Amino acid sequence: MTSLALVSGRAPLLRANRVLPLFLSVVIALLVAAPLVKILLATLTPDGLQAWTTVLASPLSANLWWRPLSTTMLLGLGVAAGCLLLGGFLAWLVTLTDLPGRGLVATLSTLPFMIPSFAGALAWGTLFRNERLGGSPGVFQANGFDVPDWLAWGLAPTMIVLIAHYFSLAYTIIAAALSSVGADLIEAGQMAGARRGRIFFGIVLPVVTPALVAAASLTFAGAVANFAAPALLGLPVRMQTLSTRLFGMIETGETERGFVLALLLIAVSAALLFCSDRLVAGRKAFTTVTGKGGRIKRFPLGAWRWPLFAVALIIGLATSVLPVLVLAASSLAPQGGVLFSNWTLHFWIGEGGGALAQGQAGLFRNPMIVEALWNTLKLGLTVALTTMLLGLALAYTIVRNKGTWLATVLSQLAFLPLLVPSIAFAAAYIALFGAPIGPLPSLYGTFALLVLAATAHNLPYAVQSGRSVLGQISNDIEESARLTGAGLLTRLVFIIFPLTIRGLLAGAILVFVKMVRDLSLVVLLFTATSPVLSMVAYRYASEGFMQFANAITLVILVICLAASLAAHLIQTRVQKWKQ
């Protein structure tokens, strides 16, 4: 409220104007800078320096660093390439061709990003598990297909699952860029006598290159930082990525080595994002210059229309609907390999002590899981609230003090977490808050620590949406309301609130969804005593209780989808004029 009130003042309250930036600087220093500084310092102690040597230059370093590094890079490259191909192909079909059912394909292509990557990994396991590790086999194995190890475990399935998750990010970025390629640009090429291929490679591709670079680097960074998929599909066969290695080190008490790995992971990810940013910034920003904007040139696909539609549909269904169906069926089937017979609700509401699931009760009768559900919701809501408040205040301060060193420092710090993979960020929080600081008790394993870490890690998104929210209130709009004689309260209620509510809610819901389905941040910061759903699902999966893991994942999915749907409804309800 303070910040909104300030927006309206032509001569802002002087005192608040100084206090707020100061306060925010302290908060952000504590939330973002301090943990990162602390984790660095923690590796500069004698023990820490020893850990650097062990990780980078010792007989152990092949296992601790080089092999995980090469696996991680391979995974990142594969995922980025796959996402570019898949996302780019679908984006091209939807935006630049006369494909039938474009709306459906577009929707299906954006869905997979809503589904957490561990849902995909679990669904993959349900289908492709083989007997190598014992436990109940997957659907294909149970039905007589011999699933080879490389398809059941390790790099290939991890890569596929991550591509299936991240390609929709690439799709969104590339589709937005492609739809900015106006028909005029293409027709100008036609007038020059260029054929289709020439126009594609000479005009369309170069214009969207910055988007391609952005999509590649973001999916690469996503894959590098991902914990769930390599943990579920790789760890059982001892495939290690940097993030699973880092997790393992901290879990086994080799904290310093974990910190070293966290710093290295940050370095890898930040270097990559930094380079790609340079690459794009080095080129001219291709803002298309248009007058009669918006018209899109669609290439006729001719005889390929329906076959390509089928391909697009299959990709969409296999990456969004199929995993959900598999998870749902599996949570009802007593035998892992036989998805569609002997269905039982035992895993959802069954009483304990029976023959199924080693006597464990169903989901909703297990107090630990019910508590995890509440914990999850509480975490999502709290973090959404704290992040949006902090983000809005930061965005306001940055916008108002534009050009000053204060604004620069604040915005750099606020966007810093973007470069830090969440599991490494969690490690940094352990470094800072894992031990008592002076009179303050150790926060390790508490709800408060998770809220702090999550708030900090979501700040970049919150500041971004805070900025766009503030962008909705131009000075003209505000001043025209003032000229009618409307007081501050009236303006808040009738002008500022209606204009900002959509952005605020959308931002909050995004943060909520990110938290509910997050695993890599919580996996290090939560203890068994007060778990969240994603943690519980991960633990069940590692113990082989696939039905429970799948059922819990389904609950997470339902919560995320409901929240997204709510966001969509609010968006269309509250601001009808936007259509």
Added chain:
Amino acid sequence: MAPASIGPAQDAIRISQLVKRFGDVAAVKDVNISVPRGAFLVLVGPSGCGKSTLLRMLAGLEAPSAGEIAFVGRTVSSGTGGVIADAGARDAGLVFQSYALWPHMTVAGNIAWPLKVARWSKADRNARVDEVLSLLGISALRDRYPAEISGGQQQRVAIARTIAPKPSILLFDEPLSNLDAKLRIEMRSELMRIHRATGATSVYVTHDQVEAMTMASHVAVLNHGRVEQFGAPIDLLRRPTTTFVASFLGTPPANLLPVTRVQDRFAFADVALAPAAFAAGHERVQLLYRAQDVAVGRVDDGHQLVGRFAEAAPIAGQSMVTVMVGDLRLTGMAEGFFTATPGDEVGLSFSSTPDAAFTMDGERIDP
């Protein structure tokens, strides 16, 4: 007077019975236009009249539903054959309203690309790029990107890019509509200079009748997909064949008065205006009076209407005075600067013979 043409085969552009339908809606209906080489044809009309669709068919970006387009005797599009010669293969260049500059290429790159596609040698390309850059006066912008230059400069780059391959037909889609008023007048003469310098035949689409009147050698006034009138600009002004043309062209707009015959005179609201012989055999007609034939205030033998003053605009030492008579906006001329308060009673005197008479449907009646 029909536009001069040497013969069908020599016409640079011949459009015959051209029709374009989008679903059930006909955007262009039965258009017939021919212009000789070097002509500057302006297609003018209100928005949605089909002029841009017509231009896109000339460019080869749309196929006609029926009829035919021929460039210098060669059929390039037809209703039966679709786009026979591709957009790139009909020796025509199009300047887009949005300029459509490729944002990832420099100014020089934008101009050179079509030449590259047409397989010009590198030396020829460079020479031609220099040539058109200096023709348009933008040599200094050579290495800039489109996003870095102003709207007027982008416009020049778009024109340079279009004329670089030396097309024999130049097409312009409302090229000046995104420029401010001063720049627009400047570019107007610039465009005519380029038209003369290239010797190409130009087709120019606009909704601005002033552009049409100042630039064209031939004007086609379009309305609802039809050509209302086609001819030299001066002929269209002198002898409009429909009320649409009469009211669309000319500054200030001509006055059209619906009148009824009372005995041997046509009268508007009981004021006798013109002799009935002017449009013999008609009971109700519309009379056309030019603003310069309508005097403000009482003239001795004038036929006077009284209305309420709406606005006055000074023009070259005179004043263009607009008066509301009922719902009708009428414009007359007054000497010097005319001032009045809106709502004041003002008399308008009409000369004894109107400029023309039209039926109530808008067709010209020749006496």
